[in-house]
Amino acid sequence: LPSTDTMLTCAKGSTINNCPSDLKESKRATEAIYPTLKLPMKLQFFPVGTSIFLLLPILPLIIGDLNSDRQALLDFASAVPHSRKLNWNYNLSVCSSWVGISCNDDGTRVIGIHLPGVGLSGPIPANTIGKLDALRLLSLRSNHLNGNLPSDIPSIPSLQSLYLQHNNFSGKIPSSLSSQINVFDFSFNSFSGNIPPIINNLPRLTVLSLQFNSFSGTIPKLNLPRLKLLNLSYNMFSGSIPYSIRKFPISSFVGNSFLCGPPLTDCSTSSPPSPSPIVPGKQNAGHKKLGTGAIIAIAIGGSSFIFLLVLVVLFFCLKKKDSGGSNLLKGKTATGGRSEKPEDFGSGVQEAEKNKLVFFEGCSYNFDLEDLLRASAEVLGKGFYGTAYKAILDEGVMVVVKRLREVGVGKREFEQQMEVVGRAGQHPNVVPLRAYYYSKDEKLIVCDYIPAGSLFARLHGNRGIGRTPLDWDSRLKVSLGTAKGIAHIHSEGGVKFTHGNIKSSNVLLTQDHNACISDFGLTPLINFLATMSRGPGYHAPEVIENRKVTQKSDVYSFGVLLLEMLTGKVPLKSSRHDDAVDLPRWVRSVVREEWTAEVFDLELMRYQNIEEEMVQMLQIALSCVTKELDMRPTMNEVVRMIEEIRQSESDNRPSSKDSKSKASNVGTLP
Numbered sequence: 001l002p003s004t005d006t007m008l009t010c011a012k013g014s015t016i017n018n019c020p021s022d023l024k025e026s027k028r029a030t031e032a033i034y035p036t037l038k039l040p041m042k043l044q045f046f047p048v049g050t051s052i053f054l055l056l057p058i059l060p061l062i063i064g065d066l067n068s069d070r071q072a073l074l075d076f077a078s079a080v081p082h083s084r085k086l087n088w089n090y091n092l093s094v095c096s097s098w099v100g101i102s103c104n105d106d107g108t109r110v111i112g113i114h115l116p117g118v119g120l121s122g123p124i125p126a127n128t129i130g131k132l133d134a135l136r137l138l139s140l141r142s143n144h145l146n147g148n149l150p151s152d153i154p155s156i157p158s159l160q161s162l163y164l165q166h167n168n169f170s171g172k173i174p175s176s177l178s179s180q181i182n183v184f185d186f187s188f189n190s191f192s193g194n195i196p197p198i199i200n201n202l203p204r205l206t207v208l209s210l211q212f213n214s215f216s217g218t219i220p221k222l223n224l225p226r227l228k229l230l231n232l233s234y235n236m237f238s239g240s241i242p243y244s245i246r247k248f249p250i251s252s253f254v255g256n257s258f259l260c261g262p263p264l265t266d267c268s269t270s271s272p273p274s275p276s277p278i279v280p281g282k283q284n285a286g287h288k289k290l291g292t293g294a295i296i297a298i299a300i301g302g303s304s305f306i307f308l309l310v311l312v313v314l315f316f317c318l319k320k321k322d323s324g325g326s327n328l329l330k331g332k333t334a335t336g337g338r339s340e341k342p343e344d345f346g347s348g349v350q351e352a353e354k355n356k357l358v359f360f361e362g363c364s365y366n367f368d369l370e371d372l373l374r375a376s377a378e379v380l381g382k383g384f385y386g387t388a389y390k391a392i393l394d395e396g397v398m399v400v401v402k403r404l405r406e407v408g409v410g411k412r413e414f415e416q417q418m419e420v421v422g423r424a425g426q427h428p429n430v431v432p433l434r435a436y437y438y439s440k441d442e443k444l445i446v447c448d449y450i451p452a453g454s455l456f457a458r459l460h461g462n463r464g465i466g467r468t469p470l471d472w473d474s475r476l477k478v479s480l481g482t483a484k485g486i487a488h489i490h491s492e493g494g495v496k497f498t499h500g501n502i503k504s505s506n507v508l509l510t511q512d513h514n515a516c517i518s519d520f521g522l523t524p525l526i527n528f529l530a531t532m533s534r535g536p537g538y539h540a541p542e543v544i545e546n547r548k549v550t551q552k553s554d555v556y557s558f559g560v561l562l563l564e565m566l567t568g569k570v571p572l573k574s575s576r577h578d579d580a581v582d583l584p585r586w587v588r589s590v591v592r593e594e595w596t597a598e599v600f601d602l603e604l605m606r607y608q609n610i611e612e613e614m615v616q617m618l619q620i621a622l623s624c625v626t627k628e629l630d631m632r633p634t635m636n637e638v639v640r641m642i643e644e645i646r647q648s649e650s651d652n653r654p655s656s657k658d659s660k661s662k663a664s665n666v667g668t669l670p
């Protein structure tokens, strides 16, 4: 270290040129890290300051900040080649613009690196990622990284989730691990050595995935109370499976020839582990030489094995060719979903066109098509736009992938429409859209998974015992939310932009009944006849007669949706629902006969003092389903009218006795 005097000389100087040359670098670094702190200039007045100044250059090492995080990331990016552009530019904001980086709430530290499938290759040097001492999640899966994992990475004190699967890392698991780790995925690499006993020092560990590596030795006694998922399959473990992990399924252990004990075969019946006779080496120096017979037997066995292997590989290659590339997502029908045959999605994706998922602006996800195709998935259902799949990506991110069929436009038109759709899709009542994909044979749309199901399912599903009806307050909330979502789509997309497919299965609900509208803006992309073939339940008369889709035809469909919520009836001629009717016509006829109270869903009759609100909602619905489109309100007007229901009600909430007379007023409406 330079002498205190030299330090002071430098500290007193107002410009960097006053520093002796050996200190210029350190002063520069200090000022880069603390651009607003002029601490060194003030230190001259306080003797104690000298020692603080001495500490300054190493302070970032002790207490990291965003600048040190940025530098560590830049060091990583410059040392590790990557084929995908990361936008890690010094002039851009680390927290909002750098691909794959997430920060804490106040934007002062990097807490997540999420770079799956970005073409990272080669080894990771020490002192890069390992310096990010606030990091909680590191996902580098599905890259081409190799070499040893630097020991400073898994020992980052705050690290909770480590996803390194599908790379080519080798060497041992580092001996120092953060005690915060709860997900440890090293699968599909070339790691070797034992499972270090230190793994027992991870009390929070819930996932330990080490499958498809070259780990060997006996499995240590694992004392991990929170462990939910364990996979040690396809390694070279030997000996008996410890009691503490025998509860895990057989799939957790298969592929380890010398491993025994439940759930695999009993140790007494399986052959004891023995050194490999095939590759005699140093370890076998003390063992008996093999006889000629044994060598011939091994040779015959070996060549049969290779022959079989070639056959299996050939079989899979042919199968792959057959299905157009099928290590793709296999759906399983969701519980309660339609019982159709699961399909592969992405089966038409050309190899050359992979990784061209286009993310909508503001989307912080960073996965690629291959991640989607590899993710575990289930079929949610089949609509007329195509099949919807729920896909769970590695970090637990759930998305819905819609595989569009009957797309009747070219790539440019598709992309232009997606631009508008992306712009219109940013609203709390619109399902967040994340990405799309277009190729000759495959068109996909990716959006968030909304957990509590659709309005259709809540209104008409599970009519049996244990059903919880959707109460009136929730229906009111859903009506307003949906109206706001559609109004937003109309105003953001421009006058010609329509939703085009408003119906209760396209209104998705969050746990607290916040409504999100989905599947909008797709009508212009889809073959119109395919659209119409689904029945006229929600379609305005002009859509059926003249194929005239406008924002006013959306208003009509929304009116039908309101009637569906008020009556509990399905607005379709459906063989599967007995109470499916042409709702606007039926409601009008009942109201005309002044039996308005009869239209309401019996399930709503148990709630007190809601008739006035229901009647007001019925008025709004009927104004939306007016045959003359010019007489229909705009969606903004509909929002205002629904908002007024509660405002007027909060002043003067009527008793249920008034309902009969109020209900009869509906008959005077258009």
Ligand SMILES: Nc1ncnc2c1ncn2[C@@H]1O[C@H](COP(=O)(O)OP(=O)(O)OP(=O)(O)O)[C@@H](O)[C@H]1O
Residues within 6 Å of the ligand: 380, 381, 382, 383, 384, 385, 386, 387, 388, 400, 402, 431, 447, 448, 449, 450, 451, 453, 454, 501, 505, 506, 508, 518, 519
């Ligand atoms: N983002 C999502 N989150 C949760 N469930 C969804 C999501 N998108 C669709 N679903 C559900 O998946 C099922 C199939 O949806 P899909 O949109 O493909 O068909 P649909 O709504 O029945 O018809 P259409 O194609 O006309 O919109 C429906 O039950 C729908 O409610």
